[in-house]
Amino acid sequence: MSVEIQFNEVAARIEPLLTNYEGQQGILISLLQDAQTEFGYLPEDVVGIIADRLDLSPVQIYGVASFYSQFYFEPRGRNVIKVCIGTACHIRGSSAILERLEKELDVKDGETTPDMEFTLETVNCVGCCGLAPVIVANERVVRKKEHQKVVARLKSQGGK
Numbered sequence: 001m002s003v004e005i006q007f008n009e010v011a012a013r014i015e016p017l018l019t020n021y022e023g024q025q026g027i028l029i030s031l032l033q034d035a036q037t038e039f040g041y042l043p044e045d046v047v048g049i050i051a052d053r054l055d056l057s058p059v060q061i062y063g064v065a066s067f068y069s070q071f072y073f074e075p076r077g078r079n080v081i082k083v084c085i086g087t088a089c090h091i092r093g094s095s096a097i098l099e100r101l102e103k104e105l106d107v108k109d110g111e112t113t114p115d116m117e118f119t120l121e122t123v124n125c126v127g128c129c130g131l132a133p134v135i136v137a138n139e140r141v142v143r144k145k146e147h148q149k150v151v152a153r154l155k156s157q158g159g160k
């Protein structure tokens, strides 16, 4: 399934966001956040348009955005499953969980399924080590007894 967005559509959707910040200084991060909310990631054309409007180069934008782990430059799945591989989770078996999810979804860490339904990622400590091993699905911690069913549950919910 192609998720490529045509330049004209990108330009039309980014314009209101740019207008919101017109005449303001120090808006880059906020603008990138808004753009990512709009598109789900930061397409190359979006970076180009923002760079042009702020009189920066795309390289400068990538330089700033790649500093923050919150920004993505590739399309992501409708559901994002994160497996914590921090120390506490690692000790309690997160590698086996990751392996099982990689098999179930037929993707590797950091990849998205071809139908754009699922992105599988690893993260380092999400701050609830007492619950280790931790899986976070669409920004919600999955209860341990639900671990085995997380993919099926998300599929049955048709998303978030």
Ligand code: FES
Residues within 6 Å of the ligand: 084, 085, 086, 087, 088, 089, 090, 124, 125, 126, 127, 128, 129, 130, 132, 134
């Ligand atoms: S190490 Fe996984 S939540 Fe802290």
